[in-house]
Amino acid sequence: MPIRPLPDVLVNQIAAGEVIERPASVVKELVENALDAGAQRIEVDIEEGGARLIRVRDDGGGIPAAELPIALQRHATSKIAALDDLESVMTMGFRGEALPSIASVSRFAITSRCAADEHASALAVDGGRMGEVEPAQHPPGTTIEVRELFYNVPARRRFLRAERTEFGHIDDLLRTLSLAHGERRFVLRHNGKPVRDYRAAASEEARLKRLQEALGEGFSSQCLAVAHEGAGLRLHGWLGLPTASRSQADQQFFFVNGRPVRDRVVAHAVKQAYADVLFHGRHPAYVLFLELDPRxxxxxxxxxxxxxxxxxxxxxxxxxxRSLHEALAGTRAGHAAPAPQAEAGSTMPASYAPFAGGAGQAPQQGGLGLAVGETLAQYRSLYASPSASASAAPGLGGGAAPISAAMPDSAPGEAPPLGYALAQLHGVYVLAENAQGLILVDMHAAHERISYERLKTAQDGGGIRRVPLLVPIGVSVSEREADFVETAGEALAGLGLVIERSGPQSIAIREIPALLEGVDARQLALDVIADLIEHGSTRRIEEQRNELLATMACHASVRANRRLTLPEMNALLRDMEATERSGQCNHGRPTWTQLSMAELDKLFLRGR
Incomplete structure (x- = not known):
């Protein structure tokens, strides 16, 4: 068969196969064009899940009549003109492929008017065959109708799913775009019925309301507002607490310069930040925005x-x-997260401020029988010792680790966030009273986190001590990995690994971290090298060390059915308030919960 150029219609249909996967793909391209046109209100009408009709109407800048046919040519765009523009793209679209690709596989019509024009102009395309530009009535802005998607490509149309499924993808897309562009209004209708109306959010309160509309109260009431800037990067948005984790990764939204993206670097960083607080098999929830120079x-x-x-x-x-890890580490049971300082060179003060129902406010003391002074006196007389220190690692000999003697003084009439202990339930739970109502604490889970954090602090203070292997371990690797080991000896040594190149495709492990004696040194070294090559950093050593320390902390913590005195219970509450990540145990399980007076009244039908 001779080589010859493909017809334009076929070229567009091939491009459509890359760009247009399903009706939601069409909606994405059209709505992004509306956003680039400066639209403040975007209305999306769908019929039969998008298979029959997709209509996107906006109040943006519009397209002049003379440019309508050009807009439907491949690689025609107003968003870039030179290579420099391509290297600093800030618009949602820029390729100039969407409209001709969509028009080639549908019955397509566009009506548009610029504000200065006397009337609108319309252009219809049927399966890639373009009609004539005609005058029309239309307010400033653009309306695009896409009917009978894939009608002329039956093989593609057969791949469309059920109406409900296809509309679900469109609904998810509008939800994502509404989170990215809080200042715009998005309206969605299906088969003539209103489904969503995300109103423009001008204030922070309105943005939080949109967050709740999009993701539900379960997320909006259990997240931290994050803002951090440094090294020319700015991160802001909302970070779900471990208690807002999900069984699937369906509430993970990450935007780069306003563009929703999926990226391995981002996914890996987020996964590592949550590694120490998330229950096995759970997925974090977040809505995060990263801004940086588009170049x-x-x-x-x-x-x-x-x-x-x-x-x-x-x-x-x-x-x-670092930003997410510090935000999560700053959470303490009953407290608001602290506001860390912005990095050097930052122009925006960093802050981590939870907006979940009064979190972090100092509750007022209720009518409790055990006063702060009495608790302190009893605790110090029974358990304090001259060598006791809040930062000391717990003893790991027989029995549980001692609970810290460090208890901050409280002003008269004030109670700490977790309140004061009332009793112990079945040797498992500590019951306490604070200003909001009843606090329930899983004493083993809470003390496990406290012990674990102290062990980590003690280890971090002493650095990573190495021990030599009696016989170096030889490992076969690729030439790339061997080259890396030869140049990264100092970085590996800082992680507690002394590894040398022993041949073109082999290395020798000579020293490993002392705390990890007995681990599979070969697999550990390979994993660390792979991480360093791919991500430039690794937490394999720290993760394995932490896994061991978590086991030690578990055995060192107070066990179920151990009876605690009131001073011991109160000391545990104070330690929780002072310990990082104390809202979850080492395995990600919650350590405490609050039942407000309103919730308790509801249980007992009070006030009805």
Missing amino acids: RVDVNVHPAKSEVRFRDGRLVHDFLF
């Missing part, structure tokens, strides 16, 4: 623009991990 990120790596490539992936990874 530092390549958005031209995927036809649907859903993936990006960072110029300095290691810097982005470390910035994200």
Whole structure:
């Protein structure tokens, strides 16, 4: 068969196969065009899940009549004009492929009017065959109708799912875009019935309301507001607490310069940040926005623009991990998260401020029989010792680790956030009273976290001590990995690993971290090298160390059915308030919960 150019209609249909996967893909391209046109109100009408009709109407800048036919040509766009523009794209779209691709596989019509024009102009396309531009009536803005999607490509149409499924993808898409563009209004209708109306959110209160509309109260009441800036990067948004985790990754939204993306660097950084607080098999929830110079990120790596490539992936990874890790570490049972300082060179003060129902406010003491002074006196007389220290590692000999003697003084009439202990239930739970109502604490889970954090602090203070292997372990690796080991000896040694190149495709492990004696040194070294090559950093050593320390902390903590005195219970509550990540145990289970007086009254039908 001779080589010859393909017809334009076929070229567009091939492009449609890359860009248009399903009706939601069409909605994405059209809504993003409306956003780029400056629209403040975007209405989306869907019929039969998008198979019969997709109509997107906006109040943006519009398209002049003379440019309508050009807009339907491949690689025609107003968003870039030179290579420099492509390297600093800030618009949602830029390829100029969407409209001609969509028009080639549907019955397509566009009506548009610029504000200065006397009337609108309309243009129809049927399966790629373009009609004539005609005058029309339309307010300033643009309406695009896409009917009978894939009518002329029956093989593609057969791949469409049920109406409910296809509309669900469109609904999810509008939810995502509404989170990214809080200042715009999005209206969604299906088969003539209103489904969503995300009103423009001008204030922070309105943005939180939109967050609740999009993700539900379960997320909005259990998240931290995050803002951090440094090294030319700015991260802000909302970070779900471990208690807002999900059985699937369906509430994970990450935006780069306003563009929703999926990225391995981001996913890995977030996963590591949650590693110490999330229950096995659970997924974190978050809505996060990363802003950076557009020249530092390549958005031209995927036809649907859903993936990006960072110029300095290691810097982005470390910035994200550190910011999120510190935000989660700053949470303490009963407290608001602290506001850490912005990094050097930052122009925006960093803050982590939870907005969950009064979290972090100092409750007032209720009518309790055990006063602060009495608790302190009893505790210090029974358990304090000259060597006791809040930062000391718990003893790991026989029995449980001692509970800290460090108890901050409280002003008269005030109670700490977790209140004061009332009793112990079945040797498992501590019951306490604070200003809001009843506190329930899983004493073993809480003390396990306290012991674990102290062990980590003690280990971190002494650095990573190495021990030599009696016989070096030889490992076969790729030439790339051997080259890396030869140049990264100092970085590996800082992690407690002394590894040398022993051949073109082999290495020798000579020293490992003392705390990890007995581990599979070969697999550990391979995992660490792989992480360093791919991400520029690794937490394999720390994760394995933490796994061991978590086991030690579990055995060192108070066990179920051990009877505690009131001073011991109160000391445990104070330690929880002072310990990082004390809202969850080492395995991600919650350590405490609050039942407000309103909730208790509801249980007993009081006031009805």
